[in-house]
Amino acid sequence: MFPLFESVCLLNGEILNSPWHLARFEKSFFSYYGEAPTYSLFQKLSVPKDFQKDMVKVKILYNKQHQEYHLQKYEAQNINTVKLVHTESIDYSLKYSDREKLDKLFALRDGCDDVLIVKNGCITDSSYANIIFFDGSQWSTPKNPLLKGTCRARLLENNDIKEALLHVKDLSRFKGFKLINAMRDFNMDMISIEKITA
Numbered sequence: 001m002f003p004l005f006e007s008v009c010l011l012n013g014e015i016l017n018s019p020w021h022l023a024r025f026e027k028s029f030f031s032y033y034g035e036a037p038t039y040s041l042f043q044k045l046s047v048p049k050d051f052q053k054d055m056v057k058v059k060i061l062y063n064k065q066h067q068e069y070h071l072q073k074y075e076a077q078n079i080n081t082v083k084l085v086h087t088e089s090i091d092y093s094l095k096y097s098d099r100e101k102l103d104k105l106f107a108l109r110d111g112c113d114d115v116l117i118v119k120n121g122c123i124t125d126s127s128y129a130n131i132i133f134f135d136g137s138q139w140s141t142p143k144n145p146l147l148k149g150t151c152r153a154r155l156l157e158n159n160d161i162k163e164a165l166l167h168v169k170d171l172s173r174f175k176g177f178k179l180i181n182a183m184r185d186f187n188m189d190m191i192s193i194e195k196i197t198a
Helices: 018-033 098-105 151-155 168-173
Strands: 004-011 053-064 066-072 084-086 114-119 122-126 130-134 139-142 162-164 176-180
Touching: 004 018, 018 098, 018 151, 084 098, 098 114, 122 139, 122 168, 130 151, 139 151, 151 176
Parallel strands: 084 114, 139 162
Antiparallel strands: 004 053, 053 066, 114 122, 130 139, 130 176
């Protein structure tokens, strides 16, 4: 059983943004097991020839002693519409392999491409990505996401985005948004804020 995992982007055989993945892996491992890992996240990763070109998603499942790698060619999902869904109980502070609660929220999308999860009145994440909003001059991301993603962490560290406590009523002051994660970086197209439905 592998209770946790990391999703990592390979571009032409090279691991992207590895420092942020390693930092989250070590922090998550310590939080879950109460001790530091005895192995490195990438130590046994070998990339077959078929996966050394273009963009590849690497899912790294891990437990206290072992990790397991799954590679697949990546094609970005086309996100045009997002539906607000509300919850009070979900916890996804670590990248858990068990995504049942997230999947149940995703099932409420009502014909939209994804959901935007509102927890206790605050905007958090989509079902699989962090979100950033643009007001015409500044990019902002929810201060309390469900999961602190690696792309989000890098953009914050580089001062490309800032944290803000955001409620549903705040959405009207933004022009658009992007969904970001290890496979969807800052260069994704912005989506109109009007594509978020209640």
